Amino acid sequence: MFANRSDAGRRLANELLSHPLIRQRSPAGLHVLSIPRGGVVVGQALADVLRCAHDVIVVRKIGCPGQEEFAVGAIAEDGRIALNAHVARALRLTMDDLMPQIEQVRARVADYVQRFRQGAPLNVTGKVAILTDDGIATGETVKAALAWLRGQSRDAAPAATIVAVPVCPPDTARELTELCDALVCLLMPRRFGAVGQFYDEFEQVDDVQVRHILNSARGAAADRPS
Numbered sequence: 001m002f003a004n005r006s007d008a009g010r011r012l013a014n015e016l017l018s019h020p021l022i023r024q025r026s027p028a029g030l031h032v033l034s035i036p037r038g039g040v041v042v043g044q045a046l047a048d049v050l051r052c053a054h055d056v057i058v059v060r061k062i063g064c065p066g067q068e069e070f071a072v073g074a075i076a077e078d079g080r081i082a083l084n085a086h087v088a089r090a091l092r093l094t095m096d097d098l099m100p101q102i103e104q105v106r107a108r109v110a111d112y113v114q115r116f117r118q119g120a121p122l123n124v125t126g127k128v129a130i131l132t133d134d135g136i137a138t139g140e141t142v143k144a145a146l147a148w149l150r151g152q153s154r155d156a157a158p159a160a161t162i163v164a165v166p167v168c169p170p171d172t173a174r175e176l177t178e179l180c181d182a183l184v185c186l187l188m189p190r191r192f193g194a195v196g197q198f199y200d201e202f203e204q205v206d207d208v209q210v211r212h213i214l215n216s217a218r219g220a221a222a223d224r225p226s
Contacts, residue, residue: 009045039133135195
């Protein structure tokens with residue numbers, strides 16, 4: 001169990017400190033990428049310990065029509081769609097069925113990029129990108145983020161990608177291991193209901209908190225020696 005998201009981030013960071021991909025890099029060669037909103041709190045705690053840059057990577061899940069909380073895929077900030085074909089087939093959903101949700105999610109993604117990064121592109125060129133959230137259930141949003149990172153041109157791509165999360169089901173962890181250079185996860189419970197069950201405190205994170213955290217992170221990065 002974790003006390004809260006900050007506790008989870010600090011514990012993750014302590015685990016990462018001994019990881020070979022982290023040890024061989026200076027803080028300037030690391031970049032934490034958090035999935036908003038809850039992941040931003042975890043990401044800042046990570047970045048504080050690692051003394052590295054932190055920003056958001058914007059991905060949003062595509063909900064099943066009529067069951068919005070059930071993810072059938074996700075959209076990354078370049079509009080790239082990562083669809084879980086197995087789930088879509090099982091639910092007999094076509095692209096036409098999903099198009100209303102897809103258009104809504106694309107608009108939300110564009111809004112988040114503007115809201116949280118003022119429209120600025122991410123720059124992870126040559127860095128070890130540490131992708132984090134407050135937990136992973138199905139993994140659709142993380143898969144979309146990884147697809148976006150893998151899709152960067154050679155001269156803009158990260159040197160390596162680590163997925164670092166407090167909690168994730170074992171099956172999802174196995175899938176993600178194939179999609180990144182390393183997966184670091186503190187808890188992999190077989191009985192997994194929702195991410196929040198593994199936290200003593202799991203309050204909603206709002207846009208104001210996210211902007212405050214990111215503005216503070218950018219200010220700290222500007223003051224940090226290069």
